Amino acid sequence: MLLTRLIRVIRRARREDEGAALAAVVGLMATSLLLTALVSTSVISSAGFTSAVRADVQSQAAAEAGIADARAGLVNGTCIPSLNRYVSPAGTTPRYVATVWVPLGSGWVQGCPILSTQARILSTGYAASTGVNGATAENSTNIEVILSTVVGSSSITASGPAIYSYDAQNFGGGGKLTSVNGSSPSVMTKTGNLVCDGGAEGAVNVVVESGNLDINGGCKIAGSAWASGRVKVDGGTVVGGNVIGNGVTVNSTVNGSVWSTADLTMSGNPTVGGNATAASLTIQGNINGSAWIYGNSTLNWTTRIGGNLTTKTLNTPSNSFVQGSTSQTSPNTPAASPFATPTRPIVPNWVDYNYDKSKWQGFTEVVLSPLECSYLLIKARLLLYGTTPILLDARSCSSVTINGADILDLGGDLAIFANKFDFSGGGGISVSTSKRLWLINPDTVANSQPTCGAGQSLSVSGGFSFNSNISVMMYTPCRINIGSSTNVRGQVYSGLATIDGGSRIGYVAVGLPGVDLDTGTVSVPAGTESNRTIVSSRNVQVGN
Numbered sequence: 001m002l003l004t005r006l007i008r009v010i011r012r013a014r015r016e017d018e019g020a021a022l023a024a025v026v027g028l029m030a031t032s033l034l035l036t037a038l039v040s041t042s043v044i045s046s047a048g049f050t051s052a053v054r055a056d057v058q059s060q061a062a063a064e065a066g067i068a069d070a071r072a073g074l075v076n077g078t079c080i081p082s083l084n085r086y087v088s089p090a091g092t093t094p095r096y097v098a099t100v101w102v103p104l105g106s107g108w109v110q111g112c113p114i115l116s117t118q119a120r121i122l123s124t125g126y127a128a129s130t131g132v133n134g135a136t137a138e139n140s141t142n143i144e145v146i147l148s149t150v151v152g153s154s155s156i157t158a159s160g161p162a163i164y165s166y167d168a169q170n171f172g173g174g175g176k177l178t179s180v181n182g183s184s185p186s187v188m189t190k191t192g193n194l195v196c197d198g199g200a201e202g203a204v205n206v207v208v209e210s211g212n213l214d215i216n217g218g219c220k221i222a223g224s225a226w227a228s229g230r231v232k233v234d235g236g237t238v239v240g241g242n243v244i245g246n247g248v249t250v251n252s253t254v255n256g257s258v259w260s261t262a263d264l265t266m267s268g269n270p271t272v273g274g275n276a277t278a279a280s281l282t283i284q285g286n287i288n289g290s291a292w293i294y295g296n297s298t299l300n301w302t303t304r305i306g307g308n309l310t311t312k313t314l315n316t317p318s319n320s321f322v323q324g325s326t327s328q329t330s331p332n333t334p335a336a337s338p339f340a341t342p343t344r345p346i347v348p349n350w351v352d353y354n355y356d357k358s359k360w361q362g363f364t365e366v367v368l369s370p371l372e373c374s375y376l377l378i379k380a381r382l383l384l385y386g387t388t389p390i391l392l393d394a395r396s397c398s399s400v401t402i403n404g405a406d407i408l409d410l411g412g413d414l415a416i417f418a419n420k421f422d423f424s425g426g427g428g429i430s431v432s433t434s435k436r437l438w439l440i441n442p443d444t445v446a447n448s449q450p451t452c453g454a455g456q457s458l459s460v461s462g463g464f465s466f467n468s469n470i471s472v473m474m475y476t477p478c479r480i481n482i483g484s485s486t487n488v489r490g491q492v493y494s495g496l497a498t499i500d501g502g503s504r505i506g507y508v509a510v511g512l513p514g515v516d517l518d519t520g521t522v523s524v525p526a527g528t529e530s531n532r533t534i535v536s537s538r539n540v541q542v543g544n
Contacts, residue, residue: 055127058094059141062125066096067145070121074100074147075529079112093128097544115150115527118535124543142543146535149358150527160517161186162203162507165497166350166450168192168211171219175482175499177202178506180489185507186223188347193229196221198500205241209347215239216252224256226344233270242342248278250285257289259341264293269302277337281311290324292337348520350450351493351512352443353475355395355417359514363391363415373397375406387412394418395442398455402427403462410435410470417442419455424462424484434469436510437490441476450477450495458494460486473510493517 069086073079084100101108101120113119123143130139162177162185171194177185179202186205187194194208197217204223206213213227216235224241225231231245233252242256250258250266257274258264264278266285275289284300290307291297297311299320308324312334316322329335357365366381373394382390389412394400400418402408403425410431415438429437441458445451458476461484466472472490474480479496482488482503489506492499499505514523 055130055139058127058129059125059139062094062096063123063141063143066098066123066125067121067143070098070100070123074119084110084112094126096123096125098123099544118149119147121145122544142540144540145537147532148535150531156511156513157516158509158511160491160493160509160511161188162491162505163187163497163499164493166190167496168194168208171196171200171499175200176504178504180506180508183507190347190350205345207345207347244342244344257339275339277339292339294329294334349448351515351520352446352448353512354442354444355393357391360391360415363389365391365393367393368397370396375402379408382411385411389413392416415440419453421458423460423464426463428465429470430467431469437470437472439472439474441478443477452478452495471508471510473512
């Protein structure tokens, strides 16, 4: 019995050992399978990562090559012929597409820049070997580069007339223009009818490009007067030079000659000191030189022509006197007058002048907050800079006001941009040595005509004084009023101008940086495309 039990125990133990071994084998096989899966996953993930890195490097390099190609195109002047688009040569890998953009408002549009604007290059690079196993994010790269403007010269050309008014207004009420150091003060208006009266005097030339010119009330013009419309010389007026218009009325004194594409009418025994050329003539007065009339001439009582009279037809009473000969022009094809019409001075187009600190090279920019706009705070700020030229940005101020006993002392040249200037009440600006001052209401709309913004104005009145060492440029797209015995050396450039009240402007050309005010052209910045610098460079989400 004992033996039988022992055999049974041994057999049971053997069977239990076989089960444990089987479990161990199954466990080992499961572990092997798990390791195999892990190794396979690692291999696949590694392949995806490697391909993504390779694609990223290739696409980034391709995008940078596109930036370089577009930049070279700008320097070499191929932007317009290439339609602001640069692509890698056909069949090249990796490849790129780069486009050039220009600013428009607050955004960008595709186009080719000019030197005075920024430029944007957007380049998309594509990898030659794309990512595998879903790793496709780096197959393309987009790079954006912003390039600076080409900064121009800091020189300021002293140019422009004494008074430029886009729309004609009165130059009268005792206002006077005077010459300083041999300058030639002139008044130019682009549109509208100009009246010079009230004892105004001193202008060498007065030019009205599109309108009539009425010279009366004691206005004295030292030089010549031009108008596209009618010119009327009346009321004790003296014009020291010539008068040229489309119709001329002379009831006072013209020391020079007269040219009229329409009629010349004279009454009240006035005098033309030189010659006269007109389409027709009706005269009771004196022409000291000769007269060339394409049509009819009517010589009324006490008329005297000191030289010859050439006319198509003649109507004259017996006591009119022509000292020279009288001849008739051809009825059908009259000969041209031998008296050549003087060339009319150019009235340039309006120059829109906005705030741009890059034009004020050599000036230190000082920006005022709305809490720094009082006379005392402005004076204190300027004292900190001594004789350094200052570009004062006061556009955030409701007004730059100097009045009462306020005297602003300048250490160096000063340009103030503000939406409103109110100088009056005995205040003044002073300096010990010769300096320049610019008072500018910015014109923020680039449309070649004055655009007066809400709240903008420039007024100098009430005996406000400018030290004789200061040369002042007053620029505003709005109306400027200078009156009440104000004396200033410099020039006025305005949308509308009224100079009266015994005011006096001693003409000194000051000019504006970057502009030729004689021609109305903006100067080309000194430099080339290669002078642009990189403002920013970054990878972006959206490309070409």
